[in-house]
Amino acid sequence: KPAQAAEKHYTIGTDVTYAPFEFANEKNQYVGIDIDLMNAIAKTEGFTVTIKPVGFNAAVQALEAGQIDGVIAGMSITPERQEKFLMSKPYYNVGVVMAVKQGSKIKSLKQLKGQRVAIKTGTAAANYALSVKDKYGFTTVTFDDSNNMYQDVTTGNSVACFEDSPVMQYAINTGLKLSIVTKPANPTGYGFATNKKNTELMAQFNAGLKKLKANGQYTKILQKYLGTGS
Ligand code: GLN
Structure with missing residues (x-):
């Protein structure tokens, strides 16, 4: 056989x-x-x-x-x-959102002028941030994983970060002290x-x-x- x-x-x-x-x-x-x-x-x-x-x-x-x-x-x-x-x-369908520390006065891309923003190496959200960086006049600092990126915002080193909507929402729902302030951009699927x-x-x-x-x-x-x- x-x-x-x-x-x-x-x-x-x-x-x-x-x-x-x-x-x-x-x-x-x-x-x-x-x-x-x-x-x-x-x-x-x-x-x-x-x-x-x-x-x-x-x-x-x-x-x-x-x-x-x-x-x-x-x-x-x-x-x-x-x-x-x-x-x-x-x-799974997602888009890119901007998140800030809870209680931050920053609510839009326009308010990022001269500010530091945290992004994650090689991600679609980082590419989105880099594509609008010059237009809105912010600088970026890069992290290899999402938790370190979020932490840079909660500690106040960066004023915002960019992340996929469902992941950011899940982290906030499970206790992360950030708020999403933009509508999802660049919609795509996983x-x-x-x-x-x-x-x-x-x-x-x-x-x-x-x-x-x-x-x-x-x-x-x-x-x-x-x-x-x-
Ligand atoms: N969805 C994003 C990308 O593909 C981020 C993925 C991730 O950080 N695991 O770039």
Whole structure:
């Protein structure tokens, strides 16, 4: 009888902490929408994964260097990234918002003149901030992870930061003392990324996502992290 084909195994990079998409729980296990989606898709499509929380920019760099097979990290689908990578069908819609310390007088981009703003390396939100930096006359300081970026604002070193709307809202809902002061800009979807050559893994991801959406598992995963309003 024919030998059964061995299940393929993939290494997937993710952010260190980007709740509700990926974060360590009280038991120090990585959980979140991205983690559950990836594991559920692997299960339906018959492959196995090891998820490595290396940081957002580090994960994207590792993918580009061919050191890992994919990235799931609340990664925005952008034309630039689609040139370099395969990106899946969108699985969550987001936009970029500006957040300030609670009680701050700063409420708009115009009030950033001459001020310092915190951004996160290699992110869509950082690109957005850099694209309007000259127009509004602010300077930027860069961090590799979201928590350090937020902290620069809560301590008052920076007056604002730029982050994806659902991530910023989740952090505020769970106690972070920042406020969102702008409407979401540059709307896009989150997608899973692989190298251009990895068409098999990408096809499996898209097929799996479609099944999870059809059988209700996708909604269950969102509700688990966002509540029933999602
Ligand atoms: N969505 C943003 C991007 O793709 C940020 C992702 C992240 O920080 N994990 O650039």
